[in-house]
Amino acid sequence: MTFDNPHGTRGARQPSANALMRFGNSMNIRRIRSKGGRGVMGMNVLVLTTVGAKTGQERSNPVAWFPGGDDDTWIISASAAGGPRNPAWYYNLAAHPDQVRIELDGQSIEVTAEQLHGEEREQAWAKIVAAAPRFGKYTTTTDRLIPVIRLRRREG
Template identity: 40%
Template sequence: MPSNFALKAMNTAHRALLKISLGKVGNEFSGMPSLELTTTGRKSGRPHAVMLTAPVVDGDTYVVVASRGGDPVHPAWFLNLRDNPDVVVSVRSGPKVPMTARVATGEERATLWPKVVDAYPTYGDYQKKTTRELPLVLLTPKN
């Protein structure tokens, strides 16, 4: 399982790649759009940004997976948005958009999970590594 240090290093490298390439490299990974998700810290109240991919995009809704590489614990960003669903999202280095995050219902997950694994089979491998069900989070623009 990836350590906190490794996850932070990957996020830092991703942001650096985007900056150095002026957004030409790093806006997509394995056909999935990359996005920067900013949550509010559940303990600190401060903004926290993380780079993620969206294996499923349905109109203006982006689906992200709280996988943490198959770790047995949820990623911090998931715990933050679970406590405060008001988030900010920048897709493919685009403008920052206020959005609402919500965990997919069981029925939604049953429909979305095959699409997630089809887009990026490694998510299926992550699910096999852990006993927790990997949450799917739907990000939708605020009206």
Template identity: 30%
Template sequence: MGADEVVDSPRDFVARHIRRYVESGGRETEVARGLEMLLLTTRGRRSGKRRRTALVYGQDDGRYVLVASDGGAPRHPSWYLNLVADGQVEVQVGPETFLARARPATAAEKPRLWHLMTSLWPDYDSYQAKAAREIPLVVVEPLPER
């Protein structure tokens, strides 16, 4: 595998969704309940490899909002740990691909953004209830084109 190749999620259902998303040129993005997903590529904090996953997103004033829930798992998802280590990410939303800066939402931002995301996917509240951790929100801001 070359240094620039992307490794897709090891979860089979996520990898299938990514494959469909990429092969359709970003036209097949729906996951469930009419929600669309974006593709997020981070740099592995230990491996240095580019790693891609598909995530439900919200939009907030030109920014994208992600929930690092992993279904309420006891640990943060790897993609979240990767972007905390290196916030420069690649994003694909439909056919558009761009570089962005990703960061955890601040304590001041979180209540409003949590409400936004639970209005899209109410299950986030049940994920938080079962998680033994505070589920982080991530704000993704596209970088200006060069």
């Protein structure tokens, strides 16, 4: 269960954490919480809540999700829109993979995060690109291997 994806050297303009982006994310999170998980451009979106790797504070982000193969798993991608760096939430998952919560369809679900590698990652990535072709374009803009993460419902 290693989170070991390095930054790339090139990529699309990285979404910044400026005030406008934070405001947009908070509006999306509010809408997801009140109306369900249909997000921007028709994708399924969940609220991912992680514990900050440096601060220890909870951080929430809207993230596109894809079916993980059964009812207790969800697949997400740390694409950062094809940017050269992994999103901050990726490092939060790496630091605290067992302190993750998602909000989806009015439910708050405790999950464990696991980065996929090798063939398993390739199969999941192919499903992501089939469902959302714009994700496939991200691999042409960055030299970073885009992390694919499985979120699995925690027992108990």
